[in-house]
Amino acid sequence: MIESVTGEMFAVLLMDTQGTFDNNSTYQQCMTVFALSTIVSSVQIYNVVDNIQEDALQHLSLFVEYGRMAMEQPHNFGKPFQQLVFCVRDFKNQEEYEFGENGGTDFLDNILQTNPEQPEEIKAVRELLREYFEDIQCYLLPHPGYKVAERQSFRGHVKDLRPLFREELKKMVPNLLGPHNLKPKIVNGKTVTCRKMIQYFKEYAASFDGETLPQPQSILNANAKLICIEAAHEAKVNYCRGMDRSTYGTRMMSEKKLLEAHIKHGITALNIYDKCPKIGSKEVRSLLLEKLQEDINAELERYKRLNEAKRVTGCASAMLACGDSVFLGIGLGSAASGAIAGAVLTLQAGVVSLGIVAIPISLTTLFFIWAYVWTKPCFEKITNKNK
Missing domain, CATH: 1.20.58 (Methane Monooxygenase Hydroxylase; Chain G, domain 1)
Structure with missing residues (x-):
């Protein structure tokens, strides 16, 4: 838990996707992990060795394509991704670029330059990356020390890290986790709470649960479903609050008045759902609309039972009064x-x-x-x- 400069408390969840893009996983598995971690994170640290190779930028093509689709939707929530940080470790070209953020900025600017010889897909990634991420940074880090490289002898003690590496970490980490730099996770223009984050994990993971590579449309449909789920929840709560007000009291309502209240607050609820931003496929929206109507009808049956119970209560009250x-x-x-x-x-x-x-x-x-x-x-x- 970290307190920001505004006094808000942020729950910082640090996720390690160790082994991504190594020789022990298929390309599909790597892209799935990479995509999920980027989508659910407010800060994605892209850890590469020595240099930012072409294949590292190739992996970002999925997000460029998704960003294009998201920005073309009728309702635009702004840039679809927040912060991308290239962490180039074991950097060797210190004579041209200094370690840290300043050298990393110059290094990244040089990497993202385009030229006519580049393939169109790589060129598009370079041109559109900054357009779809709110912020892109780069840190150049030295080698952590040969004692660290020897896995059998390294036990994770900070004292075993190379002094120069420790100094650069002391500059990098506060820039990412310091109270002045903390930003909450934003999805579809809204701040994500811890409770909502669980639902987001489930929806995004389900969208990638297949035998093919993650598709941009899958991410877009997952976002659309999240929007519809939130709108349906708001609509149902509004319906229940309206029915609570209409049925307040100890006297039983006539069936006619109860149905009138149901129709009135039901229409209001459906209007709330209809006003939610329209993105993704219409099928997702229609399925959740049907679910909302079923939930409202189920609530009506509950209010009917409560209303019927007031018949016996009224009789008992009359007897006790006598x-x-x-x-x-x-x-x-x-x-x-x-x-x-x-x-x-x-x-x-x-x-x-x-x-x-x-x-x-x-x-x-x-x-x-x-x-x-x-x-x-x-x-x-x-x-x-x-x-």
Whole structure:
């Protein structure tokens, strides 16, 4: 947890994708890991050795193509990626470029220059990389020391690092993790919370769960689904809040008024969903719209059950109000009449099972309560006389 200069607390998750693009993994596996780490990260550190080779830039072509598709969408959230940092370790050309950020900036500018002899795909990556990333940096680091290179003898102690390497790290790390430089992860123009991050991991991972290389359209559809999920959640919450206000109170609503409230707040919810940015395929949007409609209908059934429960509550309240008074019979009669009337209305409305159950339960309960209240004084008199 790191506190920013504004006082906000950031949860910094450091992910290590060790072994990416080595000889132990297929190209598809490497690209999948590379793509996922770049998409979910606010800062992607691209670790290369000695130099930025052509194949390192080739790996970025996926993000250039996705960036082009994202920027062409009707709703533009700005640049699709945040920060890319080239970390060139074991850099040897110190005579021309100094270690650190300043030398790295000059080195990167030289690498990203284009010339007519380059293939069009590589040239496009060079030309469009800065357009689709908010910030691109480069750090040149010296060799960490030969003791570190000997894996059998190195145990991870900082003291074993080469002094020059330690000094350059002290400059690099604060520039990435210092309170003044921390920025939250942004997806579709919104700040990502820890809870949302879990959902994002799932959606992005699912979009790459195939036997082919990751496709830009898959990333775009994953983003579209995330937008729709968030809009559907907001719409459902709005519907429930509206229905809570409409059904507030202890008295039972008529079925007509309940359905009117459902239609009113349901239309509002669907309008909220319809206003969410339209990106990606229409199929994703349609599927989540159907899911939202199902959720709203399920909520309506819940409100119907709550409303029906108020019928029994109303009868019980009427009986308790009468208590042991002489007007108990009148109260019981009124409550029973209300129960019967409600049952009749329910039967007329077509809810047969509810009407049939309501009559015997209500009348039986009322009868036993009435019998208990009126016979209780007689039993007490007989008991006192025997004593």
